[in-house]
Amino acid sequence: MTRSLRVSILFLICGFIFTSDASPIRKGEWSGSGGDGYAFVFTNLGYRLHRELLMEPYKPHQRQVRDDMSLAHFLGAVDNTKVIVTSEDIADKHGHEQTAIYYSPDELRALYKKKGKSRSEIETIIKDFPGGLIVVQGERFQNELRENMAAAFATVFHEYRRVLGLEEDNYRSSASRYDLEFFEDLQHKFSSVTQEVVRQARQEDQIAVSKMEKIDREKQRIEKELKEDYAELAQVRKSRRPFVDAARKSYSKLMNAYADVLDTMGIVAMPFPSAYSDTVSALGEAGSAGMDMEQKLSELEVINLQSQFLEGNIRRNMDFYEKIDLLRQKLFLDSLK
Amino acid sequence: MSDLEIDKIAKEWGLLILLSLLFSMKSYAYGVSAKLDFDFYNGYVQIEPMIPEVQKNGVMAGRQSCFGLCFGGIKSEPESRMTSEKNSYFFLSGNPDDLTFFVFNFTCRGPKLLVVSYAFHQFQVLKGQFIVEGTYASGPEVVSNVLNSLLPSLVERTPQKYLSTRTSHIHYFCSPEFRQQYQEFSIYDLARGFGPHFLVKYKKGVIHLAWDTSVWRDRQDQRISQTLEETRIKMAQYGLILPPVEDPFQRKPDPRFLHFFDDVSESQPQSGSLFPEEWGL
Incomplete structure (x- = not known):
């Protein structure tokens, strides 16, 4: 997990805790605070989506999302893109209403210029979110969350793919590539942690919650996520070992096969005629061992990425947990003064 | 040209390629x-x-x-x-x-x-x-x-x-x-x-x-184990009890x-x- 990701999540969640202030989405509030509860939910779904895609078991004969795009880049897109919520209607270039729209940094420059901002102001804004800006239509997104989580996932997935430049300005490409079944499947895997985040966002949208309560809720959320990651990492470790052993066996076979190839050749530049058939046969063995090795490494690579991600998540969450716990102590002490 | 000849040429080329790779090291x-x-x-x-x-x-x-x-x-x-x-x-x-x-x-x-x-x-x-x-x-x-x-x-x-x-x-x-x-x-x-x-x-x-091999664990496995153990100890201070880490793959040493x-x-x-x-x- 990169430092920038940790920092951005920290700011994101701090923003969620301290600035959302349970305010409803205000009419015409286009610029947005970024700390709006539903903006946080949108980003959180992005992170969860990355996690689900990464944790998907390796399937050797099936094309998976990770084969189509770099999941590390997807995570970077979630990390570097600001999300704001608006009550204004959003339409695509054909005038069709949609739940969210993505502005690349260049589009934002043009847009802010129209709004009369100076060049230095524009650059200062854009520096904060180098991936660009996703504007979410609050009501539509809330409806998706309430009525069809798979549709909400599809929206999030589509927008972050646009950040990566992988989608056109419509849903056709992602819809054709990843049908609704794909997102419904994700919805079933959707962990209790994210459901809790969505539930909290709904509640806090309606009632005022004190800072102390928000911290406690956030601590509870992190505890659940840590438990989940801990159990999952222990499981990944358990399932990883046979892959490591298989890779070791395969590597040994490959090295022994290479040694056999050279053994049949002798030291002269060309093989002895008598060794010819042996060499060809040894070459075949080496080729087969090479393919086997490649397969084993692909399996291991996927599981290694999963464990690295979970390790990073655990460390980031522990770090953040300590910080908000300290903050809670400080708030408590201040309240006694 | 017969299949046999083609096969023979292909094999010779294969060897030649392999040898050139070896010699280019x-x-x-x-x-x-x-x-x-x-x-x-x-x-x-x-x-x-x-x-x-x-x-x-x-x-x-x-x-x-x-x-x-x-x-x-x-x-x-x-x-x-x-x-x-x-x-x-x-x-x-x-x-x-x-x-x-x-x-x-x-x-x-x-x-x-x-x-x-x-x-x-x-x-x-x-x-x-x-x-x-x-x-x-x-x-x-x-x-x-x-x-x-x-x-x-x-x-x-x-x-x-x-x-x-x-x-x-x-x-x-x-x-x-x-x-x-x-x-x-x-x-x-x-x-x-x-x-x-x-x-x-x-x-x-x-x-x-x-x-x-009953003792050796690859670097990543060692790191995972360390992360799990650190998490367990640290979160216990905050009252979150996580199950202890167990080695999932016990193995006997090779007789050799x-x-x-x-x-x-x-x-x-x-x-x-x-x-x-x-x-x-």
Whole structure:
């Protein structure tokens, strides 16, 4: 997990805790605070989506999302893109209403210029979110969350793919590539942690919650996520070992096969005629061992990425947990003064 | 043209391609040779080290079944260097999933180090890579850089008296002290990574390596285990109780590891020179 990701999540969640202030989405509030509860939910779904895609078991004969795009880049897109919520209607270039729209940094420059901002102001804004800006239509997104989580996932997935430049300005490409079944499947895997985040966002949208309560809720959320990651990492470790052993066996076979190839050749530049058939046969063995090795490494690579991600998540969450716990102590002490 | 002929041509081309790959390796005429047996799963590797002798006419005299570097580009050394005093050493480094075998040759004139030639074979098991490299270096600056990057732990141990200038430490490798300490094959670095669970023996010209696979865990597994344990301890301070970490894969040591000393050390020295007597090493 990169430092920038940790920092951005920290700011994101701090923003969620301290600035959302349970305010409803205000009419015409286009610029947005970024700390709006539903903006946080949108980003959180992005992170969860990355996690689900990464944790998907390796399937050797099936094309998976990770084969189509770099999941590390997807995570970077979630990390570097600001999300704001608006009550204004959003339409695509054909005038069709949609739940969210993505502005690349260049589009934002043009847009802010129209709004009369100076060049230095524009650059200062854009520096904060180098991936660009996703504007979410609050009501539509809330409806998706309430009525069809798979549709909400599809929206999030589509927008972050646009950040990566992988989608056109419509849903056709992602819809054709990843049908609704794909997102419904994700919805079933959707962990209790994210459901809790969505539930909290709904509640806090309606009632005022004190800072102390928000911290406690956030601590509870992190505890659940840590438990989940801990159990999952222990499981990944358990399932990883046979892959490591298989890779070791395969590597040994490959090295022994290479040694056999050279053994049949002798030291002269060309093989002895008598060794010819042996060499060809040894070459075949080496080729087969090479393919086997490649397969084993692909399996291991996927599981290694999963464990690295979970390790990073655990460390980031522990770090953040300590910080908000300290903050809670400080708030408590201040309240006694 | 018949199918048989096409098949024959295809096979010949296959061999030619393989040979060109082998010959294109950037290498020097020092290598590790055959009688190889790799079993990274059960923790057992056999390797026969060899330094092919480069004749004055540039022809390499070596054994058959030479593996890797021995097939590389052969360069003869200038005669003047051939007559200089030579010191060859063999080292291991890394860990069982990332083993490197080094062969070093220091050409000395008196106490001065003139040329370093080296070769190494690196077995990166969990990356599926096998790296073979070798070349020679001369000139104090270049030699110093080569030694610093390839043998950092030996360079660190250079006695103070050889550190008068930035590059003077290279001459330590031609000193009687160095020769006395490392004239037999040495293992550096490895002990730091794996300790007593890794055994190395030399018998009848073959190096046998064995490690206790019931103990050895690859680096990533070690890190996962550490992360889990740290999380458990840290979160317990906040009242979050997580189940203790258990090793999910208990394994018995390979019998070859348990009988390693019986098998290998009988009537043999525990360690010995890897090089022919006439080389005077």
